[in-house]
Structure formats: C-alpha cells, structure tokens
Amino acid sequence: LSERLSGALERLTRQGALTEADVATALREVRVALLEADVSLPVARDFAKAVQEKATGQAVTKSITPGQQVVKIVHDELVRVLGGDGEGIGRLKVDTPPAPVLMVGLQGSGKTTTTAKLAKRLSEKEGKRVLMASLDTRRPAAMEQLAVLGRQVGVDTLPIVAGQDAVAIAKRAKQQAALGGYDVYMLDTAGRLHVDDELMAEVAAVRDATGPHETLLVVDGLTGQDAVNVAEQFDGRVGISGVILTRMDGDGRGGAALSMRAVTGKPIKFVGLGEKMDAIEEFDAQRVAGRILGMGDIVALVEKAQETIEAEQAERMMKRFQKGQFNMNDLRMQLEQMLKMGGMQGLMGMMPGMGKMARQVEEAGFDDSVIRRQIALINSMTRKERANPDLLQASRKKRIAAGAGQDVSDLNRLLKMHRQMADMMKKMGKMGKKGLMRGGLG
Ligand code: GDP
Numbered sequence: 001l002s003e004r005l006s007g008a009l010e011r012l013t014r015q016g017a018l019t020e021a022d023v024a025t026a027l028r029e030v031r032v033a034l035l036e037a038d039v040s041l042p043v044a045r046d047f048a049k050a051v052q053e054k055a056t057g058q059a060v061t062k063s064i065t066p067g068q069q070v071v072k073i074v075h076d077e078l079v080r081v082l083g084g085d086g087e088g089i090g091r092l093k094v095d096t097p098p099a100p101v102l103m104v105g106l107q108g109s110g111k112t113t114t115t116a117k118l119a120k121r122l123s124e125k126e127g128k129r130v131l132m133a134s135l136d137t138r139r140p141a142a143m144e145q146l147a148v149l150g151r152q153v154g155v156d157t158l159p160i161v162a163g164q165d166a167v168a169i170a171k172r173a174k175q176q177a178a179l180g181g182y183d184v185y186m187l188d189t190a191g192r193l194h195v196d197d198e199l200m201a202e203v204a205a206v207r208d209a210t211g212p213h214e215t216l217l218v219v220d221g222l223t224g225q226d227a228v229n230v231a232e233q234f235d236g237r238v239g240i241s242g243v244i245l246t247r248m249d250g251d252g253r254g255g256a257a258l259s260m261r262a263v264t265g266k267p268i269k270f271v272g273l274g275e276k277m278d279a280i281e282e283f284d285a286q287r288v289a290g291r292i293l294g295m296g297d298i299v300a301l302v303e304k305a306q307e308t309i310e311a312e313q314a315e316r317m318m319k320r321f322q323k324g325q326f327n328m329n330d331l332r333m334q335l336e337q338m339l340k341m342g343g344m345q346g347l348m349g350m351m352p353g354m355g356k357m358a359r360q361v362e363e364a365g366f367d368d369s370v371i372r373r374q375i376a377l378i379n380s381m382t383r384k385e386r387a388n389p390d391l392l393q394a395s396r397k398k399r400i401a402a403g404a405g406q407d408v409s410d411l412n413r414l415l416k417m418h419r420q421m422a423d424m425m426k427k428m429g430k431m432g433k434k435g436l437m438r439g440g441l442g
C-alpha cells in the first residue's frame with residue numbers, strides 16, 4: 001500500500017457513517033495496491049466492489065479516520081477471502097490407508113521438493129508411514145532427486161525400475177503401499193514448462209489409476225498471474241483439491257494467493273518458504289493479507305483500529321452499567337472477553353471492586369469449559385430473555401437448560417452470578433464515572 005494511499009486516507013473527512021465517496025476514494029488506492037501486489041484485474045475489481053458494499057454506511061469509529069477504517073475492512077475481507085472457512089488449510093485427507101496423494105504442477109514449481117517436505121511433515125507430525133514415488137520418467141535425475149530427499153528426511157521411496165511409464169509406476173506404488181502397510185503414498189509427477197495436452201493426459205491417467213484422496217497443485221508464488229492461469233487449467237482438466245504456493249520466501253507480494261483463491265475456490269493449504277526440508281508452513285491468511293497490503297504499518301494500523309473499536313464498545317458498555325443496566329448480553333460479552341484474555345483478568349478484572357470477585361470466581365474452579373457452558377446457556381435464551389432476565393420462570397428455565405444440554409441448576413448458578421454482578425454494577429454506577437475510569441479503562 002503506497003504512501004499515496006496513506007495520504008488519500010488521511011484526507012478523508014470524518015462523518016457519522018462512511019459515505020460512498022469516502023469509501024470510493026480509499027478503494028481506488030486499494031485497487032492500485034492490489035494490482036501492484038500481482039492480484040489479477042478482474043479479481044481486484046470484484047474484491048473492491050465487495051468491500052465497497054460492506055463499508056458504505058458503516059458507523060465511523062470515533063478515534064480512527066474513515067480511511068483507516070476502510071483499510072481495516074479491506075484487511076478483514078482479504079483475510080476472509082484468502083482463508084475461506086479455514087477448511088483444509090494445513091491438513092491433508094489421508095485418513096484411510098493407503099491414501100494416495102497426487103502432486104501436480106509445472107516443471108520447476110517445486111513439486112519434488114514439496115513432496116519430500118510434506119512426507120517429512122506427515123511422518124514426523126502425524127506419525128504416518130509414507131511412501132514416495134517419482135513418476136518423472138523423462139528425467140532420470142528427477143527420480144534420483146526424490147530418492148536422495150527421501151533418504152534425507154527418512155521417508156521410503158519406491159525403488160526405481162527402468163522403462164516403466166507413469167501409470168505403471170503409479171500402480172506399482174499403490175500395490176507396494178498396500179503390501180507394505182503404508183498410510184500414505186505420494187506421487188510426484190513430471191512437469192512441463194507450459195501446460196500441454198500430453199502432460200494433462202498423463203496426469204489424468206495417473207489420477208484414474210489411483211483415485212487420489214488429494215490432488216495438490218504446486219505453483220510458484222512468484223509467477224503471479226501465470227500461476228492463476230496454471231491453476232485454472234489444472235483444476236479444469238484434472239481437478240485439484242488444494243494448492244501449495246512455493247517461493248513465498250521470495251519478494252513476491254502474495255497477490256497470486258488472492259487471485260488463486262478467488263478463481264479456483266480451492267484452499268491454499270501450505271506455503272513453501274525455502275529450499276530446506278522444514279521450510280513449509282500452513283497457509284496463514286492474516287500474514288498474506290498483510291503482505292498484499294504491502295506494509296507492516298498496515299497490520300499495526302489494523303490492530304490499532306481494532307483496539308479503538310473495542311475501547312469504544314467498552315465505553316458504551318460502561319455507560320450502560322452506570323445506569324444500572326446489565327443484562328444477559330452484557331454478561332455474555334464479559335464471558336467472551338474472559339475467554340479471549342484467558343481468565344478473569346478481562347474487563348471485569350480491570351474494574352475497581354471487581355478484581356476481588358474475579359479472583360473468588362477463579363478460585364472456585366472457573367475455567368474455559370465452564371465459561372463456554374455458560375455462554376451456551378445464554379445463547380439458548382431468546383432475545384427478549386437476554387434483554388430482560390427477570391422473565392425467566394420455571395418453564396423457560398427448563399427450555400433454556402435443555403437447549404444448552406445442561407441442568408436447570410447450572411442455569412440457576414448463572415442467574416445468581418448475573419444478579420451479583422448486576423448489583424455490583426449498580427453500586428459502581430453510584431460511585432460515578434470518574435471512579436470507574438480510574439480502573440484503567442479510559
Ligand atoms: P519440480 O520440477 O516441480 O519438481 O521442482 P523442484 O522441487 O525440483 O524445485 C525446483 C527448485 O526450486 C529447487 O532448486 C528447489 O530447491 C527450489 N524450491 C522449491 N520450493 C521452494 C521454496 O519454497 N522456496 C525456495 N526459495 N526455493 C524452492
């Protein structure tokens with residue numbers, strides 16, 4: 001994200017809600033930043049449009065500029081698109097042995113290296129017995145390369161037999177995997193400099209002979225738009241289950257990841273971060289989003305925006321507490337805060353008078369699972385009930401407890417805690433705002 005963008009963002013004026021003009025100004029610059037990061041034009045355009053719709057009309061957070069707020073929305077949307085629902089990231093479907101994993105991609109994309117990296121990971125992290133086989137019949141050196149890497153990472157490779165074609169080797173690997181009691185067998189296919197029919201036909205034949213549980217496309221993350229075209233073609237002609245982006249240790253800006261995700265809809269499962277056998281990591285949408293936006297500052301800025309938004313929420317909540325309002329929604333927020341902060345040190349711990357109670361509750365054996373169960377009880381209430389807990393008579397209690405899979409006695413305990421906290425809030429309200437804010441919330 002260029003300096004130009006920061007400038008444009010600073011100039012945006014503050015209003016009650018983000019106006020279309022605010023958002024449009026910021027997004028013009030965001031679109032440029034995306035293109036600079038190698039995101040393809042149609043993807044950048046669609047992305048900007050989605051952000052525009054999300055951002056327009058959002059309430060302006062007081063202490064950050066509208067421009068910063070748009071950047072935060074852009075960042076969050078990037079993370080969302082890149083990560084999808086998180087399904088499949090960092091994981092391979094290799095539960096039913098012997099599970100075939102087919103590695104495909106262009107020559108030089110990092111298939112052989114990535115095959116060995118994944119095999120090492122599967123055997124070391126998941127205790128799987130892995131067999132690797134090279135189907136690269138055109139280059140005998142490629143077969144030897146995999147054997148060398150196999151010895152290096154302590155993973156077996158299928159013995160090399162001269163004169164067999166790719167399908168024959170794949171079948172032999174399948175048989176050997178079954179006989180040898182392997183959990184996973186990985187097929188490292190030959191690549192080409194470009195996608196061609198012969199390559200696709202060969203890969204498709206191997207696919208049909210083995211029925212892979214995963215077909216992973218390995219692409220060079222530095223090749224930007226080309227990588228996306230390659231992904232589209234492989235997905236269209238062979239069908240892929242996930243993508244691995246290599247050379248993410250280089251100075252590419254990660255835009256390929258966004259385009260790839262948007263165009264194929266397939267999860268990016270791992271990224272390669274170097275030539276060493278440990279240089280592979282689960283795809284991290286946050287990190288790549290930061291990289292696409294182009295500067296570390298952005299991430300700091302986004303964090304600051306987030307903090308500010310939370311502080312404003314807390315302030316609004318405190319105002320309500322002072323008026324003696326403390327309903328189940330407030331309690332749920334407190335509980336969620338505790339989960340996030342890892343204990344009772346949350347908002348409550350920061351408020352005068354509450355620290356002691358927080359400790360008492362903690363000593364009474366209050367851990368995450370208890371908090372989660374309490375949140376489940378609150379979730380089981382209707383909106384009306386949450387806003388007005390006085391409504392909770394016997395039949396409602398029964399329904400709520402059953403809905404959360406718990407006993408009425410659990411619910412009663414929660415209600416008691418709520419009453420105690422509400423009383424405390426009321427008392428603190430009388431102490432006045434000043435006394436409260438000294439607690440460190442201001
Ligand atoms: P293949 O032709 O697709 O099998 O590609 P190779 O696995 O033989 O890799 C080609 C070159 O890229 C080798 O020199 C690898 O060490 C290198 N390589 C593979 N993955 C990465 C990566 O994530 N980062 C870097 N910097 N180099 C990589």
Ligand code: MG
Nearest residue numbers: 111112136142
């Ligand atoms: Mg290779």
